[in-house]
Each structure stands twice: as C-alpha cells, then as structure tokens.
Amino acid sequence: MALLLNEDEKMLQESAQGFFAEKAPVSQLRTLRDNNDEIGFSKSLWKEMAEMGFTSVLIPEEYSGVDMGFMAAGLISEEMGRNLTASPFLSSAVLAVEALKAHGNTEQKSKHLPSIGAGKTLFALAIDESNKHNPAEISLTATPSGNGFKLNGYKTMVVDGHVANHIMVIAKTDESMSVFIVPNETKGVEIERTIMADSRNAARISFDDVEVTGEQILGNVGDGDKILDTVLNAGRAILAAEMLGASSQVFEHTNTYLRERKQFGKIIGEFQALQHRASHLYCELELARSAVFSALTALDDGADNAGAIVGMAKAKLGSVAKLAALEAVQLHGGMGMTDELDIGLYLKRIRVAQELLGDSDFHLEQSARHKGY
Amino acid sequence: MSELEKFRETTKAWLAKNCPPEMRKPMRSEKDACWGGRNWVFQSADQKLWLERMAAKGWTAPSWPQKYGGGGLSRSEAKILQQEMNAIAARNPLHSFGIWMLGPALLEFGNEEQRLRYLPEICRGEIRWCQGYSEPNAGSDLASLATKAEDKGDHYLVNGQKVWTSYADQSDWIFCLVRTDNTGKKHYGISFLLFDMASKGVSTKPILLISGRSPFCETFFEDVKVPKENLVGERDKGWSIAKYLLTHEREMIGDYGAVKPLSEIIADNGYTPNPILRAKIAEFEIDAWAFAQTMSRMLMEAKAGVSLGAKSSMLKYYGTELNKRRYELMMDLAGHDGLEWESERSNDGHLARSWLRTKGNTIEGGTSEIQLNIISKHILQLPGA
Structure with a gap:
C-alpha cells in the first residue's frame, strides 16, 4: 500500500498548495459571508479550478477529464480544507462524477461528465431526510406513473442544492432504491437555500408529485444501493482529506500562537501543560x-474492504479534527472566540464536515458491525 | 517472479519445514519466551531446536550483516520473513536485549573487534544481556546518573547502583552507563561500558511488582574491575550512544507486533458487550488501525531515506498508551474470569498479570510525559521545552 506520495502527486500537491493559498484563502470565505453572496462561492474560482483540471480530477480522459485518482482528489481537498475554500468540489467533482462514472449509461456520461469537468454544470446529491445521516432509511418514494415515475418526499442537508443544475435524488422504488437525475427547475421541486454555520450552503428540497421519465434514472431501477456505496465511499474519503487539511492548518495557527503569546512574562508555549496538549494533538494528526x-x-486500488477503511478514516478524522478545533479555541484564549481570528471559521467548518455523510459515532457503529460485534 | 517473491516462496517453504509445531502455538506464559544465555533452561526440545535452526540461518537478527551472525537481509526481505512467520503464528525464536538494543549500538558505535566478539554470540542466544541505565536518582532525568567509573590505568573501577535493570538476575553481561567525569555539564562525562555480571562486586536484587512478578532488579556495583577495551565509543561521550539506543528502543516499544484483535476476542467470548463498552472498543480498534498505518508510513519514509528522528517519540508515546488501553478493554471483556490470579484455568492469572505489566509501558524507556516533551522541543519547536 502506498502511504507516500509519488512524484506526480507531489507536483499536484505543490500546485494545489500555491493555487488555493493565492486564489481562495480564508479571506475569500469571509468576503463571501460578509457580502451575503448570492451563491456562497466564487464562480470565477470554480472556473479557474476547471482550468487547473481540479474539477475533472476524477473524470476519465475519454470524457475530457484528467483522471488522476483519489489520492490526487484528496490532496486537492486537503488544500481546500487548509484554506477553508468554498466550492462545489465535493458535490459536483466527487459525488456526482463518481455516481455517473460508475453507474451512468453512455449517454448520461457524455452529457454530464465533460460539462461538470468544464465547470459548467453543477450537481447536488440528495440523500438525507432527517437530522442524522442515515442512508438506510430513505422514505422519498418514486411511484410508477405512465412511462416514468412520480417523486414525493423531502431531502435535507443537500450540499450545494441551492445552486445545482441537477439534483441526484435517492428514492425508494418498491423494495429497492434508485437514483434519479432531476433538473432543478422541474415542476414540483421546491428548493430552500440553507446557509450553514460554516457560511457554506446546502438546501432543503421537497418533491411534490415531481414527474420524471425512465431516462432520468441513473443506471437502472434498483441500482441505488450500489450507487450509494460508490459515492459515499468517495465522498467520505474526500471529506476526511478536507478535515485533515483544516485541522492541520488550525493546529499550525495554534502552534504559532503558542510561540508568540506572552503571559506572566513568558512565552505561553513554555508551559508544559500547553506543550503536552499540543504534542498529543500532533500525534493524533499524524495518525x-x-x-x-x-x-x-x-x-485507488479498488480494495475489497475500501468501504470499511474509508469509514474508519472518516471516524478518525471526525474526532481528530474536532479535537484540533477545540484545542485551537482554548489555547488561543479569548482571541479564539473572536471573529477577527480565523480559528472560529475552522471550528465551524470542521463541525459541518464531520457531520456530513456520517459523523464519528455513525462510522464507529458501522465499523463495529463490520467486524462482527 | 521478482526476487522478493522468490524470497517469499523459499522462506515460506523453509519455515514450513523447520518451525517445530510446538513453536507455532500461542505462548501460554512468560516462560515460553526464549531468552537464551548461559543459564537458560529450555522449556522443550522444540524451543531449543527452533532457536538453533533460526540462528544457523542468521534469522534471529535477520538484517544484521552475516559476518556478525545475522541474516544479511534487506529491510524488505526482513519484513517478508516477519510476515511469513506471523502467517504460521511462529514464535519469536529469541527474545534478546542483545539483538534489540546492544547490537544496533555496537553496529553504530562499536569497533570491529567488539562487533566480532559480541554480536555472533548474541545472535546464537549464548549470552543474555541487560541494560544498566536508570538509577535511584536518575529516572526521567537519566543524564544525572552517578555510577562512577574511575580510570585505574588498565581498567575502570565501577562503583554505584542501577535500578529497573530488566532481568539483571538472569543476565550474563550488562551494557551500562557510567560517569567517568563529573566536572562539566551532566550530558558530558558519561561512558558506555560492557561487563560480565559474574564479575566480582556485582550483585542483584529483584523488585517485586504489582503483577506479582519481578522482571526488574536493583543492581549494585562494588569495586567492579572492567577492562579498558570494554569501553564502547569515546570515553565521556557515551550520552550520544545512550540517546541512540533509547531512540531505537522507543521505535520498538511502540510496536507490540501481531496481537489478537479485540473483535476476535468478542467473537470467542460469544456474547455482545454492553453498548458503552462496545463503543470504546470500536474507538480503540480504529485508533489501533490508524497507529498501525502510521508505523507502516514511518517505515516507508525510513526506507525512502527520511530519518525518523523525534517521531520515534510519537510512536513510543502513542503505541504504549494504546497498549494500556488494549489491556484495560481486555480486562473489561474478560470480566470475572480476567480477575483470577492463580488458577490453572487462568494460566496463573496470565491476563491480569499482563494487564498490570502494561502499566509500565508508559514509564519505561522514557515516560509518556518525557516523549511529549521531546515532541514539543524537537518537532513543534516550542520554547524552553
């Protein structure tokens, strides 16, 4: 197993580091927030990300992508996490691309993949319906009607649902699950933008007798479980990578502060109580x-147990990133509570990212089940 | 087939043929661990045979050069050997501070004569070594050690006391930190000496621990004569050897090798633990997995030429804390059975005694707090650490 980066990946990492630090630093998120931006991310940034090939990192070459794999996508996500970059990377470039790539028919792939890669089309994946991620409990229903189906139900925490041109909806079809691609302006689709604590966006979406044709089914009727497996694994790994970036960066801020702030006539980093907290956190971040x-x-290897490994990683990152954020606030003292510093922005983003697609408790539970207890 | 694949095949075949069946069974007690040495009493003919066969291949110290009795294997080959041994649950043929600690120090700092004299007999398990580091007033603050070695022309005269000397009462030789100069800073004036525990003036006294066992001793030196040629490295500059050895020890301490996953223990028990314990186990297992991945990543980095440096403190700290957690959970899972102290059923209270032994993991080889200090200073570069 490759736990070290190869030369290509190192180059990509370097270019992503430079790109996001320059084009999408934390100040960009602040501006978007303070200006009550209409969509909550920078369209010109998204365009530049497309030019860099970031949006098509998982898209095969035959669909005009750069096809560099998950390690590469993870490195991009890590840098976005570091800079708290707001973009539809997760929803469109990862979740939608993986779903289309693995389960779409040729027509769906040719129609959507190049367009997503070019930064023109945005997707959102609508799974969850309640307060906690629970893909096993879907009640939005697709009932046969004429040549197609009618969708009825409700989705929440649809990341980027407020801007997506197409919503990928997980629905119950009889005993099985299926996924439908629904354009956002379809009759009966009502989208409420929800600005979240991290100043990024999701949506609550209700479906009221929404008519869809058979052609709007991703793959075949009943493919829903397979599709979920694919997209959830990808999404969770990419979120874990984002949290790695965010927590590493907030830890760096903390460490810098420990080396600068003086109290009692001493640099506070001289106090062993604080040193040990920082050192413990360092170890956790290495893990x-x-x-x-x-x-x-x-x-990337297509390992049989990839789902279990990704789940463990999401669980670990959920708890480590939270610890990094909480320690950052506490060790910054009162300053950590101010909006002036970026620490709170990291705390808020990590809170959202660890909740998305299953928090640590969810994945601990899954992992225990997987191991037979 | 690549060279490594070929090596795997021949290794697998050799182990299948040469590892006695008895040596593939889990160890029942500490006595099943073979330590060798002048006074070792083999527990069985198979234990002796396994040691002899492995030593003949040089595989008690697989990666040491062959001229010193080692196997001359590359890191990758040594890893394959370990994997194939794990695959048949083969026991380690020889537990040895000579292999784990003194050997690496001699390879790095010893002269050729010392290497040729000591390393082969270490590999064959003929001489059992102990480590004379800690003293009653030099524990975490090791460099303030005071055991004195006076220059008497052709020999050093050693006087003083060591403590926490592992298995001193069963060991043949000691590698020992002594003070040859006390005029300068405390890190200066420390020297690294080797001597026979049978020398006149050496005595040991076992320390009874909470586990009811005595793996450690107090060790006393009274006018012990040590020949000059038994000095390793430069006189007064032994602290760098001491540090090197501690780093090496830390890398090793963090790794508890192949242990039975808790999920398998649950399966064997045949009942589902209470949900709160279940959650703690699930959390532990993910941490243990992430730690194992970190060990692999560090190994790969080392192979790619990046020195581990102070990261060994991370491995020591996290690995030992994890091991304590593991044993707490094993005790939780075992419940009443785990508390039995003397029955045959409990193998003489093996679990309970092992659980108590792990409490020392985060103390020996530098406490967890010392490791965190090292990380603060050398990795995070916090001031005054």
Whole structure:
C-alpha cells in the first residue's frame, strides 16, 4: 500500500498548495459571508479550478477529464480544507462524477461528465431526510406513473442544492432504491437555500408529485444501493482529506500562537501543560494523515474492504479534527472566540464536515458491525 | 517472479519445514519466551531446536550483516520473513536485549573487534544481556546518573547502583552507563561500558511488582574491575550512544507486533458487550488501525531515506498508551474470569498479570510525559521545552 506520495502527486500537491493559498484563502470565505453572496462561492474560482483540471480530477480522459485518482482528489481537498475554500468540489467533482462514472449509461456520461469537468454544470446529491445521516432509511418514494415515475418526499442537508443544475435524488422504488437525475427547475421541486454555520450552503428540497421519465434514472431501477456505496465511499474519503487539511492548518495557527503569546512574562508555549496538549494533538494528526492516505489508496486500488477503511478514516478524522478545533479555541484564549481570528471559521467548518455523510459515532457503529460485534 | 517473491516462496517453504509445531502455538506464559544465555533452561526440545535452526540461518537478527551472525537481509526481505512467520503464528525464536538494543549500538558505535566478539554470540542466544541505565536518582532525568567509573590505568573501577535493570538476575553481561567525569555539564562525562555480571562486586536484587512478578532488579556495583577495551565509543561521550539506543528502543516499544484483535476476542467470548463498552472498543480498534498505518508510513519514509528522528517519540508515546488501553478493554471483556490470579484455568492469572505489566509501558524507556516533551522541543519547536 502506498502511504507516500509519488512524484506526480507531489507536483499536484505543490500546485494545489500555491493555487488555493493565492486564489481562495480564508479571506475569500469571509468576503463571501460578509457580502451575503448570492451563491456562497466564487464562480470565477470554480472556473479557474476547471482550468487547473481540479474539477475533472476524477473524470476519465475519454470524457475530457484528467483522471488522476483519489489520492490526487484528496490532496486537492486537503488544500481546500487548509484554506477553508468554498466550492462545489465535493458535490459536483466527487459525488456526482463518481455516481455517473460508475453507474451512468453512455449517454448520461457524455452529457454530464465533460460539462461538470468544464465547470459548467453543477450537481447536488440528495440523500438525507432527517437530522442524522442515515442512508438506510430513505422514505422519498418514486411511484410508477405512465412511462416514468412520480417523486414525493423531502431531502435535507443537500450540499450545494441551492445552486445545482441537477439534483441526484435517492428514492425508494418498491423494495429497492434508485437514483434519479432531476433538473432543478422541474415542476414540483421546491428548493430552500440553507446557509450553514460554516457560511457554506446546502438546501432543503421537497418533491411534490415531481414527474420524471425512465431516462432520468441513473443506471437502472434498483441500482441505488450500489450507487450509494460508490459515492459515499468517495465522498467520505474526500471529506476526511478536507478535515485533515483544516485541522492541520488550525493546529499550525495554534502552534504559532503558542510561540508568540506572552503571559506572566513568558512565552505561553513554555508551559508544559500547553506543550503536552499540543504534542498529543500532533500525534493524533499524524495518525489522521495515515488514515486518510490509507483510505484514498484503498479507493485507488479498488480494495475489497475500501468501504470499511474509508469509514474508519472518516471516524478518525471526525474526532481528530474536532479535537484540533477545540484545542485551537482554548489555547488561543479569548482571541479564539473572536471573529477577527480565523480559528472560529475552522471550528465551524470542521463541525459541518464531520457531520456530513456520517459523523464519528455513525462510522464507529458501522465499523463495529463490520467486524462482527 | 521478482526476487522478493522468490524470497517469499523459499522462506515460506523453509519455515514450513523447520518451525517445530510446538513453536507455532500461542505462548501460554512468560516462560515460553526464549531468552537464551548461559543459564537458560529450555522449556522443550522444540524451543531449543527452533532457536538453533533460526540462528544457523542468521534469522534471529535477520538484517544484521552475516559476518556478525545475522541474516544479511534487506529491510524488505526482513519484513517478508516477519510476515511469513506471523502467517504460521511462529514464535519469536529469541527474545534478546542483545539483538534489540546492544547490537544496533555496537553496529553504530562499536569497533570491529567488539562487533566480532559480541554480536555472533548474541545472535546464537549464548549470552543474555541487560541494560544498566536508570538509577535511584536518575529516572526521567537519566543524564544525572552517578555510577562512577574511575580510570585505574588498565581498567575502570565501577562503583554505584542501577535500578529497573530488566532481568539483571538472569543476565550474563550488562551494557551500562557510567560517569567517568563529573566536572562539566551532566550530558558530558558519561561512558558506555560492557561487563560480565559474574564479575566480582556485582550483585542483584529483584523488585517485586504489582503483577506479582519481578522482571526488574536493583543492581549494585562494588569495586567492579572492567577492562579498558570494554569501553564502547569515546570515553565521556557515551550520552550520544545512550540517546541512540533509547531512540531505537522507543521505535520498538511502540510496536507490540501481531496481537489478537479485540473483535476476535468478542467473537470467542460469544456474547455482545454492553453498548458503552462496545463503543470504546470500536474507538480503540480504529485508533489501533490508524497507529498501525502510521508505523507502516514511518517505515516507508525510513526506507525512502527520511530519518525518523523525534517521531520515534510519537510512536513510543502513542503505541504504549494504546497498549494500556488494549489491556484495560481486555480486562473489561474478560470480566470475572480476567480477575483470577492463580488458577490453572487462568494460566496463573496470565491476563491480569499482563494487564498490570502494561502499566509500565508508559514509564519505561522514557515516560509518556518525557516523549511529549521531546515532541514539543524537537518537532513543534516550542520554547524552553
């Protein structure tokens, strides 16, 4: 298993580091927030990400992508996490691309993949219906009607649902699950933008007798479980990578502060109580990096147990990233509570990212089940 | 087939033929661990045979050069050997501080004469070594050690006391930190000496621990004569050897090798643990997995030429804390059975005694707090650490 980066990946990492630090630093998120931006991310940034090939990192070459694999996608996500970059990377370039790639028919792939890669089309994946991620409990229903189906039900926490041109909806079809591609302006689709604590966006979407044709089914009727497997693994690994970036960066801020702030006539980093907290966190972050690299590698290798490994990584990152954020606030003292510093922005993003697609408790539970207890 | 694949095939075949069946069974007690040495009493003919066969291949110290009794294997080959041994649950043929600690120090700092004299007999398990580091007033603050070695022309005269000397009462020789100069800073004036525990003036006294066992001793030196040629490296500059050895020890301590996953223990028990314990186990297993991945990643980095440096403190800290957690959970899972101390059924209280033994993991070889200090200073570069 490759837990070290190869030369191509190192080059990509370097270019992503430079790109996001320059084009999408934390100040960009602040501006978007303070200006009550209409969509909550920068369209010109998204266009530049497309030019860099970031949006098509998982798209095969035959659909005009750069096809660099999950480790590469993870490195991009890590840098976005570091800079708290707001973009539809997860929803469109990862979740939608993986779903289309693995399960779409040729027509669907040719129609959507190049367009997503070019930064023109945005997708959102609508899975969850309640307060906690629970893909096993879907009640939005697709009932046969004429040549197609009618969708009825409700989705929440649809990341980027407020801007997506197409919603990928997980629905119940009889005993099985299926996925439908629904254009956002379809009759009966009502989208409410929800600005979240991290100043990024999701949507609550209701479906009221929404008519869809058979052609709008992704793959075949009953493919829903397979599709979920694919997209959830990808999404969770990429979120874990984002949390790795965010937590590493907030830890760096903390460490810098420990070396600068003076109290009692001393640099506070001289106090052993604080040193030990920082050192423990350092160890946790090293474990977190190993977990993320293992997950991305397992996906790239198509390992049989990739799902289990990704779940463990998401669980580990959820708890380590939270710890990094909480320690950052506490060790910054009162300053950590101010909006002036970026620490709170990291705390908020990590809170959202660890919740998305299953928090640590969810994945611990899954992992225990998988291991037979 | 690549060279490594071929090596795997021949290794697998050799192990299948040469590892006695008895040596593939889990160890029942500490006595099943073979330590060798002048006074070792083999527990069985198979234990002796396994040691002899492995030593003949040089595989008690697989990666040491062959001229010193090792196997001359590359890191990759040594890893394959370990994997294939794990695959048939083969026991380690020889537990040895000579292999784990002294050997690497001699390979790095010893002269050729010392290497040729000591390493082959270490590999064959003929001489059992102990480590004379800690003293009553030099524990975490090891460099303030005071055991004195006076220059008497052709020999050193050693006087003082060591403590926490592992298995000193059963060992043949000691590698020992002594003070040859006390005029400068405390890190200066420390020297690294080797001497026979049968020398006149050496005595040991076992320390009874909470486990009811005595793996450690107090060790006393009274006018012990040590020949000059038994000095390793430069006189007064032994601290760098001491540090090197501690780093090496830390890398090793963090790794508890192949242990039975808790999920398998649950399966064997045949009942589902209470949900709160179940959650703790699930959390532990993910941490243990992430730690194992980190060990692999560090190994790959080392192979790619990046020195582990102070990261060994991370491995020591996290690995030992994890091991303590593991044993707490094993005790939780075992419940009443785990508390039996003397029955045959409990193998003489093996689990309970092992659980108590793990409490020392985060103390020996530098406490967890010392490791965190090292990380603060050398990795995070915090001031005054």
